Amino acid sequence: MNIYHEILLPNCMINKDHPRYESLKLREKVVDAYNRGILAESGMIAHGRGEAFDYLLGEETTSNAKKAVQAAAAALILAKYPVISVNGNTAALVPNEIVKLADDLNAKIEINLFHRTEKRVSIIKNILNDAGAKNILGTYNEKKAMIRGLNGPRASSSREGVYIADVVLVPLEDGDRAEALVKLDKLLITIDLNPLSRTAKTANITIVDNIVRAIPNLIQAVHELNNINDSYLHQIVRDFNNQENLEESIKKISDKHTGRVKT
Ligand code: ATP
Ligand code: MG
Numbered sequence: 001m002n003i004y005h006e007i008l009l010p011n012c013m014i015n016k017d018h019p020r021y022e023s024l025k026l027r028e029k030v031v032d033a034y035n036r037g038i039l040a041e042s043g044m045i046a047h048g049r050g051e052a053f054d055y056l057l058g059e060e061t062t063s064n065a066k067k068a069v070q071a072a073a074a075a076l077i078l079a080k081y082p083v084i085s086v087n088g089n090t091a092a093l094v095p096n097e098i099v100k101l102a103d104d105l106n107a108k109i110e111i112n113l114f115h116r117t118e119k120r121v122s123i124i125k126n127i128l129n130d131a132g133a134k135n136i137l138g139t140y141n142e143k144k145a146m147i148r149g150l151n152g153p154r155a156s157s158s159r160e161g162v163y164i165a166d167v168v169l170v171p172l173e174d175g176d177r178a179e180a181l182v183k184l185d186k187l188l189i190t191i192d193l194n195p196l197s198r199t200a201k202t203a204n205i206t207i208v209d210n211i212v213r214a215i216p217n218l219i220q221a222v223h224e225l226n227n228i229n230d231s232y233l234h235q236i237v238r239d240f241n242n243q244e245n246l247e248e249s250i251k252k253i254s255d256k257h258t259g260r261v262k263t
Contacts, residue, residue: 014028020059022059023051023054023055023059026047026051026093026210026212027047027051029092029093030043030044030047030089030092030093031044032092033088033089033091033092033093036123037119037120037123038088038091038092038120038123038124038127039088039089039092040088040113040114040115040120042114042115043087043088043089043092043115046089046172047089049193049194050172050192050193050194050210051193053193053194053195053208053253054193054210056253056256056257057193057208057209057249057252057253057256058256059210060213061209061213061214061217062208062209062249062252064208064245064248064249064252065207065208065209065213065214065217065249066217067240067245068205068206068207068208068209068240068242068245069207069209069214069217069218069221070221070225070236070240071205071236071237071239071240072169072189072205072207072218072221073218073221073222073224073225074225074233074234074236074237075167075187075189075204075205075233075237076105076107076167076169076189076218076222077105077222077225077226077233078167078230078233078234078237079105079107079165079166079167079187080166081108081164081165081166081167082105082106082107082108082165082166082167082168082169083107083108083109083110083137083161083162083165083167083168083169084098084101084102084107084108084109084110084168084169085110085111085112085138085161085162085168085169085170085171085173086098086109086110086111086112086124086128086138086171087111087112087113087114087171087172087173088113088120088124089171089172089211090171090172090211091111091124091127091128093211093212094211094212094215095127095128095130095131096131096132097215097216097219098128098131098133098215099128099131099132099133100219101215101218101219101222102133103132104219104222104223104226105222107169108135108137108158108160108161108165109128109133109135109136109137110136110137110138110157110158110161110162111124111125111128111136111137111138111139112138112154112157112162112170112177113153114154114174116153116154116156118140121138121139121140122139125139137158137160137161138157138158138161138162142158142159142160143158143159143160144156144157144158144159145157145158145159145163147162147163147177147180147181147184148180148183148184149176149179149180149183150176150177150180154174154176154177155180162181162186165186166186166187167186167187167189168181168186168187168188168189169189169190169191170188170189170190170199170203171190171191171192171211171214171215172190172191172192172199172211173190173192173199173203174199175197175198175199175202176198178190178198178199178202178203179198179202182202182203182204187204187205188202188203188204188205189203189204189205189206189207190203190205190206190207191206191207191209191211191214191215192206192207192208193208193209193210194208195208195246195249195250195253196246196250200246201242201243201246203242204242205237205240205242206242206245206246208245208246208249
């Protein structure tokens with residue numbers, strides 16, 4: 001057995017004893033995803049912004065994130081037509097978990113890329129297929145509908161997916177698209193480590209946590225709430241206040257670094 005317990009990646013070895021092993025492992029996964037054509041360069045930059053906030057939050061799930069996960073799970077279970085929107089970062093970090101969540105919810109998966117190319121869509125489709133997804137939307141050769149208020153490839157959505165969804169889970173979404181989706185009266189759930197981002201502020205429910213922790217937590221919450229009656233689920237969604245939750249997340253960051261409170 002190797003006493004260093006290192007993971008081997010194309011360019012480096014990270015010792016498991018490193019205090020930030022998990023974070024460094026994710027960083028390497030993202031670089032690897034870029035090299036495999038899953039991510040555009042900007043996907044790595046977006047990851048870096050997320051990583052900075054994760055560092056500030058202590059790289060663990062806060063009680064606020066747990067509360068948001070409960071509300072998100074309740075909203076997704078109540079949805080008539082839930083859709084999970086997948087971008088390069090999501091496909092790189094949690095492909096198996098996304099497919100499991102979609103299966104458990106009977107939700108559609110739609111590929112939506114900020115920097116959309118036919119090649120990248122096809123690579124991501126293959127990754128999701130390998131993870132067990134059957135009917136992936138947002139690919140080419142498909143009827144598209146344009147989202148009002150957006151231009152270019154970002155405006156495009158699948159007619160069988162985001163366009164007709166009542167509840168959309170869009171991790172790591174950009175602010176403009178989030179605003180446009182909310183204007184279409186969709187209940188928008190996002191996962192975003194930056195509680196100050198436009199997306200975080202625009203969504204109805206924002207899970208301020210790393211996607212690698214948030215999706216498994218969502219799977220668990222969906223499992224736990226699945227047989228609970230609808231009126232209780234509605235209550236959970238109604239009781240959730242996104243603005244308050246974001247303010248508490250910001251406070252957690254400052255308290256943590258002035259030594260006042262633990263997560
Ligand atoms: P705005 O929402 O203000 O328009 P933006 O969406 O354009 O900002 P980007 O950097 O493109 O900003 O979006 C990436 C977002 O995803 C950032 O807010 C970042 O914190 C978040 N993010 C990146 N990696 C992760 C991750 N692994 N888990 C959760 N969130 C992440
Ligand atoms: Mg955003």
